[in-house]
Amino acid sequence: MADQDQDTPRLELETVIGFSGKIPNGLVMHPDGVHMLYPLGACIVIREITSSKSSDFLYGHNDAITCLAVSPSGRYIASGQSTHPGFQADVCIFDFAERRLVHRMLLHKQSVSALAFSPDEAYLASVGGVDDKTVVLWDVESGRPLCGAPASTTETTSVAFFNNDPLKLMTGGTSSLRVWTVDVESRKMTSVDINMGNMRRCVTSIAIERTDKYVYCGTTSGDVICCQLQTANVFKMQGPQQKLTGGILSTIFNEDGDLLVGSGSGEVQLLSKVNLTVQKEVKVKGGVTGLALAGSHYMVGTNTSNMYFINGGNFRAQLRMTCHSESVNDIAFPDGFSAVFATCCGTDIRVWNATSCTELLRVEIPDRVCNCIQFTKDGSLIVTGWSDGKLRAFGPQSGKLVFSVNDAHKPEGGKRSRTGGRVGVTAVSTSHNGEFLVTGGSDGLVRVWRLAGATCVLEASMKEHKATVNEVAISDDDTECVTASDDGSCIAWDLTRYMRRNIMYAQTYFRAIQYYPDESQLLTTGSDKVISYWDAVDCNAIRELPGSQSGEINALSISPDGTFFATGGNDRVLKVWDYERGECVAVGLAHSCSITKVRVSPDAKKIVSVGEEGAIMVWKTGNVCIDGL
Numbered sequence: 001m002a003d004q005d006q007d008t009p010r011l012e013l014e015t016v017i018g019f020s021g022k023i024p025n026g027l028v029m030h031p032d033g034v035h036m037l038y039p040l041g042a043c044i045v046i047r048e049i050t051s052s053k054s055s056d057f058l059y060g061h062n063d064a065i066t067c068l069a070v071s072p073s074g075r076y077i078a079s080g081q082s083t084h085p086g087f088q089a090d091v092c093i094f095d096f097a098e099r100r101l102v103h104r105m106l107l108h109k110q111s112v113s114a115l116a117f118s119p120d121e122a123y124l125a126s127v128g129g130v131d132d133k134t135v136v137l138w139d140v141e142s143g144r145p146l147c148g149a150p151a152s153t154t155e156t157t158s159v160a161f162f163n164n165d166p167l168k169l170m171t172g173g174t175s176s177l178r179v180w181t182v183d184v185e186s187r188k189m190t191s192v193d194i195n196m197g198n199m200r201r202c203v204t205s206i207a208i209e210r211t212d213k214y215v216y217c218g219t220t221s222g223d224v225i226c227c228q229l230q231t232a233n234v235f236k237m238q239g240p241q242q243k244l245t246g247g248i249l250s251t252i253f254n255e256d257g258d259l260l261v262g263s264g265s266g267e268v269q270l271l272s273k274v275n276l277t278v279q280k281e282v283k284v285k286g287g288v289t290g291l292a293l294a295g296s297h298y299m300v301g302t303n304t305s306n307m308y309f310i311n312g313g314n315f316r317a318q319l320r321m322t323c324h325s326e327s328v329n330d331i332a333f334p335d336g337f338s339a340v341f342a343t344c345c346g347t348d349i350r351v352w353n354a355t356s357c358t359e360l361l362r363v364e365i366p367d368r369v370c371n372c373i374q375f376t377k378d379g380s381l382i383v384t385g386w387s388d389g390k391l392r393a394f395g396p397q398s399g400k401l402v403f404s405v406n407d408a409h410k411p412e413g414g415k416r417s418r419t420g421g422r423v424g425v426t427a428v429s430t431s432h433n434g435e436f437l438v439t440g441g442s443d444g445l446v447r448v449w450r451l452a453g454a455t456c457v458l459e460a461s462m463k464e465h466k467a468t469v470n471e472v473a474i475s476d477d478d479t480e481c482v483t484a485s486d487d488g489s490c491i492a493w494d495l496t497r498y499m500r501r502n503i504m505y506a507q508t509y510f511r512a513i514q515y516y517p518d519e520s521q522l523l524t525t526g527s528d529k530v531i532s533y534w535d536a537v538d539c540n541a542i543r544e545l546p547g548s549q550s551g552e553i554n555a556l557s558i559s560p561d562g563t564f565f566a567t568g569g570n571d572r573v574l575k576v577w578d579y580e581r582g583e584c585v586a587v588g589l590a591h592s593c594s595i596t597k598v599r600v601s602p603d604a605k606k607i608v609s610v611g612e613e614g615a616i617m618v619w620k621t622g623n624v625c626i627d628g629l
Contacts, residue, residue, distance in 0.1 A: 011576065011588035011619045014606070015357045016045065016055055017323045017481045018615030022195050023066060024157070025112075025205065025250055027290025030096070031074035036292065036299060039065035041592035041613025042183040044079055044094070045489050049294065061100040064613075065594075066129075069115035076102070076140060077517055078124055079413045080112025083460070091115070091126050095138065096595035103143030106133045118166035123170050130155045135171055137189065147187040151508070152176040160206040160215075162229075172203030172217055179233055194227050195234040201225055207259065208446040209273065216259050216273075217250030224261060224276055239276025241271065251289045252313070260298060262288025268300055268310060268317070284308050305614065309425050315582055328610035329422070330372045331599040334379040334396075338601040341608055342382055342396075343616060344370035351396060354606065357618060363399045365392070366605075371422045373435075376430045376451075383426025383437055387411060391439060391456065392451070403456050405449070409441025422468065428482065429472040438481050438495075440469025446483050446493060460498035464491055475519055482522060483511035490524055492519040492539060502539040506532065511554045511569075516579075517562040525553035525567060531577070545582045547575070555598040558626055564621075566607050568595030574609045574619065 009166035020026060022041040028037045031601040042065060051619045059082040064540040066089075070076045077094040089111050109130030118124070123146070124138040133156060136148040149274025177194040198386040208229070217225050220347035222243030226236045228462040239442065246264020254260055258279065264287040270280040286302030293299075296312040306326035308317045324345035333341045338401040340360065342351045350372050351361040363406050369387035375384060381393045381402060391408040394401055411424040429439035436459060439447050444465035450457045467486035480501065486492045488562040490504040490513050508526035515522060521542065527553060533543040547553045558565040564585070568574045574595060576589030600607050600621075607619045 008584060010420060011574065011586050011607070012622060013055070013588065014613055014618045014620050016040070016590060016617050017352070018045070018613065019307060019319075019321065019323055020065065020613065021286065021289055021301050021305035021307075021325055022303045023068065024289055024424055025291075026068055027067055027292050027307070028070050029292035029294055029299065029391070030070060031072065033295065035134070036076060037068065037070060037292070038301065039068055039079065040615055041065070041611065042081070043590075043592035044068065045076065046099070049299075056099055057592075058094045058099060058101070058593070059092055060094065060104060061382055061592075063089075065376045066111055067113060067115050067127075069124075070096075071117040071121045071140075072119055073121060076121060076124075078115045078117065078118065080115055080126060082111040082129070083250050085110055085131070089132075091124075091138070093124065093143065099103065101178065103140075105138060105143050105145070106136065107136055107145055107148070113155075113157050116159045116161050116169065118161045118169075119163055120264045121165045122166055122367055123161075125161065125251075126158050127151055127156045127159045127171060128516065129231045135180065135189070137157065146184060147189050148181065149180075149189045149191070150552040151176070157202075157204055158206045158217075160208055162208060162212045163210050164212050166487050168212075170206055170208065170215060172206050175200050177201075177203055177227070178219060192458075196225075196227075196231075196626075197235060199225070199235060199238075204247060204249055207253055207605060209257060216251060216272075217325060217545055218251040218261055221245035222247050222263065224248060224251070224259065224271060224278065237276060240271060240278050242278075244269065244351070246287055248483055249287055249289050252291045252293060254293060254298075255296060259293055260293075262291050262300065264288075268298075268366065270315070275430055282310060282315050282317045284317050323616065324348075324614040326614050327612040328592075328614060328616065329370065331597045331601060331608050332373045332375055332382075333602055333608075333614075334375040334600050337409060338603040338606065339380065341599070341601075342373050342375070343610060344384060345614065346370070349373055349382065349394070351382075352616070354608075355616065356599065357616075361397070361399050363394050365412045369422075369424075371424060371426045372428045373398040374430050375427045377432050377434050377438075383428055383430060385409075385428045385439060385441075387422070387424040387442070389424040389426070391425055394455070402454050403436070405456050405458075407614045408439060408447065408449075409445060410443040426485070427472045428468050430472050431474055431478045432476055433478050434479075434577075438467075438472045438474060440483055440485075441470050442468045444469065444485070444487070446472070446481075446491075450497065462500070462502075465489065465511060470510060473513055473515050475515060482513050484513040484524060484526075486510070490522070490534075490539075492536075496523045504534055504539045506530075506543075508542075509552075511552070514556055514565075516558060516560050517560060523556060523565065525556045525569070527552040529553060529569075531567060543582065548573070551594070554594065555609075557598045557600045559600045559604045560602060561604065566598045566600055566609075568609050568611075572611070574598065574607065574617070576607070576621070588617065590617050591615060 011500035108128040244263035287303030289299030307321040389411040393403040508528035555567035
């Protein structure tokens with residue numbers, strides 16, 4: 001984002017759909033009782049509980065966040081990240097009220113597993129990942145390390161301070177549960193192991209009750225172990241009697257001091273603090289990685305990126321938010337209809353209400369990856385391309401499979417794209433007359449398919465590209481299409497004779513190609529960070545714009561009237577450009593990972609962008625774009 005002019009107008013973010021649900025204890029309630037915090041890629045989202053659209057973002061990390069903690073008063077927020085082997089992983093401290101980065105601290109190798117604030121907020125404890133295995137105590141005011149020690153010879157996954165002593169804390173992990181005492185003057189940490197007898201457990205979460213007499217630890221074995229602290233430091237009891245499938249991933253206390261636990265199989269149970277018997281239980285979809293107390297009720301986050309509200313009285317779960325849990329590969333609007341849009345990610349495709357951003361439809365194909373998605377022009381079908389080489393079409397309301405074409409493209413053929421490694425059917429576009437569609441694949445083939453009711457038959461196959469075809473665009477009269485490929489070429493195809501009409505070359509991996517509305521020009525983007533204008537007839541280059549200084553441009557979309565277009569890429573910035581002047585007139589700053597696709601809505605009032613963090617961002621073009629143009 002450093003290459004952006006600070007004076008460039010900012011796009012208004014209407015809403016964001018996204019939650020990194022796989023992060024342990026990644027869903028946190030702020031002490032003010034109004035805001036929730038959770039990671040989304042490399043940023044932290046601050047959202048009001050009562051509003052799905054009012055969000056703030058905290059930026060500081062350059063890679064995916066792995067852990068999150070909030071200080072007891074809510075003044076500070078801390079987060080840790082993962083990074084590449086051999087590099088140090090950041091620990092960041094943010095000021096909640098001012099929404100700004102206070103400290104960036106480097107000491108751990110490759111990843112940070114867990115964080116915890118002391119009860120007086122003077123200290124922050126951090127635990128390194130499997131390649132680090134250290135526990136470090138930081139001074140919150142200065143951001144400097146006070147002391148540290150090897151946490152264990154095995155992996156340590158959790159850390160928690162005592163509630164009444166800022167110089168005592170606990171760590172837990174694989175066959176390890178320790179109480180630490182800090183000597184600030186000598187800058188040393190000493191540990192005492194909890195006496196577990198012959199019992200061996202892998203601790204995933206630690207919850208110390210308010211008097212510091214007992215600690216309750218969730219384990220991968222699916223039970224909770226309770227240990228007596230202070231003078232004894234010994235095992236006391238375990239429960240519940242029936243162990244939870246998938247292990248216990250998260251643990252918190254409720255207002256009465258009873259224990260709420262979540263399992264890897266989606267079980268949420270309220271356990272008695274006295275004997276760890278089950279008081280209430282409910283099942284949700286996905287492993288429960290986050291639990292947060294909302295007064296007498298609970299918020300639950302799962303590793304499938306679902307967020308639930310559980311009523312503390314009747315203990316019923318209500319789905320509050322759902323989103324993609326990994327990189328989103330494509331977006332599509334129905335032709336001329338801006339009220340809904342569809343996205344594809346991993347094994348599923350989803351249809352969303354563009355105003356409320358609620359999920360209207362979900363279709364899942366296990367063990368497959370959906371690479372591309374498109375509506376037919378009459379909106380009667382959602383056509384999708386998959387990693388197994390199949391072309392599948394679904395009803396947009398029922399989600400039922402209308403047809404499936406085996407071996408539309410070879411899943412193992414061709415050179416894989418450098419971004420995402422997509423295989424199989426990698427691009428699809430439907431004709432304006434609704435009679436055919438064109439697909440591209442990782443095998444380099446461009447194929448034309450004839451649609452007839454519920455059938456799809458191969459009409460022609462054209463082989464010129466030598467690598468993955470990333471995008472297909474069809475002309476308004478359906479007589480021509482253009483394709484962009486990783487082989488450094490874009491080809492204009494004659495769809496009446498099924499042969500190449502012309503070709504464009506550049507030293508780039510072409511990621512996207514679009515027709516200008518009057519089809520006099522073509523627009524392309526790619527790995528060379530350049531936006532290129534081409535003559536649509538003779539395919540000569542007309543103009544080049546420096547689209548980014550720091551990252552490849554993966555996606556573009558032109559407004560229906562051709563006045564502006566939007567781009568996004570590895571620099572994580574959504575940019576809106578004046579088409580005629582070739583100037584960037586607005587930027588959208590919210591993505592924390594690479595932008596994979598961008599689409600301008602048919603009414604040009606919204607821009608939807610998606611990214612590798614699994615986020616869907618809906619932006620208002622509004623006065624920013626109009627004034628800029």
